[in-house]
Amino acid sequence: MTNNREGPARVRFAPSPTGHLHLGGLRTALFDWLWARKTNGQFILRIEDTDRRRFDPDSLESLKKGLRWLGLDWDEGPDIGGPFAPYVQSERRKIYQEKAQELVERGRAYRCYCTAERLATMREEQRRAGKGTGYDRRCRALSDDERRRYEAEGKPSVIRFAVPLEGVTVFNDLLRGDIEVENRQLQDEVLLKADGLPTYHLAAMVDDNLMEITHVLRGEEWLATAPIHKLIVDAFGWDMPVLVHLPVILDPSGKGKMSKRKKMVAGKEFLALVHEFQDSGYLPDAMFNFLTNVGWNFDPDQEVFSREEAIERFSLDEINPSAAALPYEKLDWLNGLYLRALTPSALKSALLPFLSQQLGLSETELKSDRRLDVLIPVVQERIKRLDEAVSWIDWAFLKSDEISYSDPKLLIGRKLDARQSVEMLRAAANVLQGVEPFCAEAIHAAFRERAEALGVKAGSFFGPVRGAISGKKVSPPLFESIEAVGREETLQRIGLAVAFLEEHSALEGG
């Protein structure tokens, strides 16, 4: 494939540090990384911090954390450096100033002295006249005298690119082919701002060239300005990198680009930021798998695959150019799959931070808690996210005097009344006193035997016990639960349940 270009690729992920990384950005980085690894090339992290107003000092760390979380390691970038350092644009301002000046001298750009106020009123008038907005190129026509006078007055200025007034510009997008735009539709974009920092249009083109970037993957929102970029690159006499505009990620409603702002869809708040997914207990491997398959498809008959397999098969020209909403439910399903594939001890370590926080116990305390060793394997196939585990096992960490039964129904067995249920609980206590060893398997066998002897269905016999020890209608498998809390504690709880039930059935006149 000619457009994929042979040989190692140099691709860059170039976020601007204006806030937390969201899933759209992460997906772009992922595709960058996949392509770099696929071609044995380099994945470069470049920070585009040329907007001083929107700069957020915390976001750089957040950005890096998000990339590391997904396992996207970069070969060149801030703090690790590289042959084209620095990788932070604010540290490269001199380069941009020189390049902008170069274009001015060659007549491809010009200084513009228009104030923000004038621009604003101009736009307002254009709007009122029902015309398209855009710079009217007033300063492009300045005479040398006027220019000298403004400079002498020390008037602040920007440098604007001088777009050819006629003709068409053609650029190529790998996914969409050649795209033609009439030059008269284009603006004389600002290249260098009054504060001496470049705009994206200049900075990205300069750096991509200097850093020898071969493929540019970026969001589709850049498609409209791509002709400008082509013109700028041409003006410098450089080659255009391969352009791949990735489809935007839509919010779950399928309407509108997903943004960092919280939005409610169908009465539910949905996650958008990388750290939110982290905090909710999604596994990086699951996220990697998930994200790889939106906008690109590994294999129509294989949903689950490894990083290595993804690298092996990934190809830029197979990317689907149409916008996509994230299938969140599929992510949950996938995460559950990855969760279940973990070894119990790996799951335990993954769970520790969540349980520690939610249970209010220290991680060291939990690490040696044998209740977890019994419970984790059975919780494993019941959760889709790490943060769901606690609600399955919190009851086991209650002291017996903290146990409470919200409703007597909880303790009533299938097709039984309160009196019969009390009998079941007493029988269970009796069984438990004698079971040896006190493990799930032995308890299970003994319970079955007793149920049969009593002539009741297993469900009728087990139900009240489940309610007694967990205080819940739905809980992990009973015998593991019993093993986890231990003989003594189980008997305690059964005793409490009996008392509760007797009191309530008495009140009901039973």
Added chain:
RNA sequence: GCCCCCAUCGUCUAGAGGACUAGGACUCAGGCCUUUCAAGCCUGCAACAGGGGUUCGAAUCCCCUUGGGGGUACCA
């Protein structure tokens, strides 16, 4: 408004003129299994936006319409 992009089940997608009675996955519904809930297995519901062409033949190519998205900053 103007410019650009996109268009297959609810969602993510396979499909590059005949292999399409349009395939897979998630969700949903039903069933099996079962100590609750899950997990697992099986079955089912469900799509080529519309209209014109081109062609022996169109989900696939072209045009129009419609719909959706993006852009229209001294933001990226």
